[in-house]
Amino acid sequence: MAAGLDLGIDTARLAVVRECSVLERMPKWLICVPLVVQWLWLSVRYGGATVPTAANPHITSGGMAGEGKLEYFRGMGPLARSVTAEHVGVLNDGTATEDALRQAMAASGLAFPVVAKPDLGLCGYGVRLVPDMAALLAYLAVFPADETVVLQRYLPQEGEAGIFYARDPVTDEGRVIGLALRYFPRVTGDGRSTVAQLVAADVRARRIARSPRHQCSVPPDSVPAAGQQVRLATIGSTRVGGLYRDGAALVTPELVRAIDAVARDMPDFRFGRFDVRYESLRELGAGRGFTIMEVNGAGSEAIEAWDPDIGVIQGFRMVFAKQRLLFAIGAAQRRAGVKPIGLLALARLNRRQNRLVDRYPPSN
Template sequence: MQIKKFFERLFNWELWDFYVLYAPLSPMWFWYCMRSKAVWFFTPSNPKITFGGFEGEGKKEMYDLLPAEIVPQTIYIQPGIPFEEVLKAIARSGLQYPFVVKPDVGMKGILFRIIEDEAQLKRYHERIPVEYLIQAKVDYPVEVSVFYYRYPWEEKGVVSGFIHKELLQVRGDGKRTLKEHILAHPRARYRFEEMEKKHGHRFDRVIPEGEIFYLSFAGNHNRGARFTNLHDLIDDNLVRVFDKISKETEFYYGRYDIKTQSIEDLKQGRNFMILEYNGSGAEPNHIYDCNMSLWQAYKTILHHWRVLYQISKYNARNGHPYWPYKKGRDFLRAAKKHFRRLEKFE
């Protein structure tokens, strides 16, 4: 079985480690650093977001830039405060169970949870070592990602990627246990250690026929979510929606993660919520699950890097300078230390 998994990973680039996948492209990234004469050449790409949104930015600073009506109701909780204070904050806000909790500064779905009751919240609060947010759970049925960019000298932007997300899940057959479902799942079986940590206490449970059991609520590729390419549905209406949002926030490059009632509603600018958006560090995740060859994926990534370089260069020349090396180095070190801390509690 282990040998089989090894060869499946070897010949399926979508299963490769991030650093292995991107290593052949790294000379181009360094070339942009040299041309810009700045290690952090991407920092002016999104001037209103710390570090250009590459890594380590807080969700609060990004939510605060957006119109309140398209952001889920959110409150922020400091770690270590008395739990009674948390309950008072929830009562004042009017938030109701179930709701979402996640670190204000997070990545890859680490410590993202759906909280069903007070006991779960208490365990989470006692465990998490950093500031976190409590957010209304958005029940719109369709979850999508939109990769958007706009050259600052142009009025109209580009939606370069549009995908539908399906959370990592299994459907019961009334016969197999959860463990057997996971071992048979084309994605979950490669995440067995993570699945055992999260769901090991339920491994012997037989999943009733037709029941959907969610293995992860994070809609990230690195958390096993399945993507479906919606590129054929990109049109001027969709672009107009994100032009309007992005001009208000001076957001030039990155990816929006959204829940909506329907694709048509999203195109009309109604019945949708922005769960998160990621700036210069956003991966064009429409390369996954779209039958792309490795070379097509590389071409797509390189195109987006070139766009990022051009936007950043223009903004640097127009009042938004590159971050100095030491400032960026110190910020990145602090961010990585923060994420290592989170991983210990995951």
Template sequence: MLQNLPDLSSQTGTPDEDGKAPHPLSLFEFWPGSIFYTPIVLYWIALGLRYGDFSVPSAANPSIETGGLCGESKSGILDLAGPVANRWIAPYVTQMLRKGLREEDAKAITVALSKKGIAFPVVVKPDIGCNGTGVKLVQRPSDLLPVLRQFPSGVRILAQALATGPVEAGLFYIREPGATSGRITSITYKESPVLEGDGVATIRELIMRDTRTSLLSDIYLPRLEGRLDDVPACGEPVQLVFTGNHCKGSIFRNGCKDATPALTRRLDEIIGDITEFHFGRIDVKAASIDALRRGEDFEIIELNGVGSEATHIWDSRTTLWEAYRAQFFHYREAFRIGAMNRARGRKTCGAYTMLRYWRKQRRLLALYPLND
């Protein structure tokens, strides 16, 4: 559970003024993407027509493929970090998976981890990915080979030290080209739902009787296949998902009020040491919310470019209007920052390349295993 946040595992919520608990899901929280994102696509098209190029946001982060819109390399972004930024990034290694050589690949990763002083458990994830697809927690060296066998050949894998901070957060940061400081436009706290055993009910029954998880059983049940008939002991915690992604079942809370000057200065220092990174979300694990507010005691686990969202919109208390207002603001800023870089001579990737990378990412996502 996240420190200093309400216990979300039961999702009963705080009563409204009329004394009724709010609905555990917002109106639009799990709408099909084809419905929720249609106005956003239309807005993108309108901005593309205005700027004369639908791929202008790709110039917002010119050192990243497509600016981080889609199909970009996770390790490629982290590799842009200089010595100052590297001190804040959870260490990692990568390995291209070769056909018929999984045992050798597992050995190569284990050796590389050892050379970097990274101990198990580690997080294994595809280098090109989206929304936590394929992210696996590997507890010990003997578990690595079975996990690698779930991935297709020709895919680069990133193995990263497990960041142990109990608070996971997404920090959206924007800085204009040439500026020495930026601003935090969104903070989201992420919590993996945890149910508590009673010594009687099975895991399936615990999921189906909870007010929130019962509405999302299609997300949780497949991930716990093989354990659904287990009966957790009284008080035993049952974590339903490891990956901190909303569409994979994690619970998101709006933390925008915690965008302190101290945290902003820290991100100025870190992002200022990452080549041409102007727009995106920094995913971190922190020791506590207070530490995060002070800009201390956190590790960066991922850097995401223009394709990332200000994920506080997925707080169940967010209204549809507030969500669209945040989305429109951030995409408008992506075009504006991209146009500023284009004026400085940075190239956009072009609509065709943008589409090609999107199709590549979509093809790869279909090949990855179910995330933990």
């Protein structure tokens, strides 16, 4: 295991890069153009644009769009549940009184603070750290009616990673095909500047001020001491200034075995990303010391391609490789009898998800 963690990677350097990658700076529509072209080519090659939805047959659309976070959790066996953060779903139908919420939380082993997030989520939108009951009730008051909120144990670990998994339906070999390390947006005090000034001077952190659906909980006029690091968000998304780094060289046989065991404890789960918090890279490499926050299916992005050290051509190659593998797995599943959903049904799921995202409370 130690050899897998000593491959010349300076983990301190991983966290301090401030510039944005070329892919981060590119408009989203421009990134989508080559991806759509490849998707169309793969659709012709494999005989259908929605072939990838067959990758995970027990999840809505295979996890391409419209699936809930709780779908993945409900299918977990005892091993997968044991490494997943405690959680409970709450339907926001007007009956979620304070007493009912406390009972639901207690039954699931939850206590404040908790993280509240949409069951049908995307890119961290609507994800908030909720410190007490008053804050939870305020969150529910502005959350879309008759939609489900997931309350989950807050994980204080600073280490966060997205572990990309794929299992070949033919050979049944499970692999970790990507590892993205996430770093939260933060600024470092100089003893003179306010948080607002530090954010404005930081090319990455200033994204948080430009994100209309994010609410920074750090007082903007506070003055951090010299050398004091101030974390600006609960989430690590690049849309609020988070940093993604490629950790592929940190993947060990022990980690592969641990993730493969979790995936096999879910019904026919073949492709997706496990988002985890971890104690240390050494523990993660040993296949222990991590807790699953979320699971994402066929629609998972190869977010390690957004590493600032990865050039735009290499980044696209990584994303292209993920799409090719996804189609291949979906096609193998189809040959095994799994039926992909229709294109119109997938479009409806995607439209509903995007409409809901626009109505969620701001993340923090």
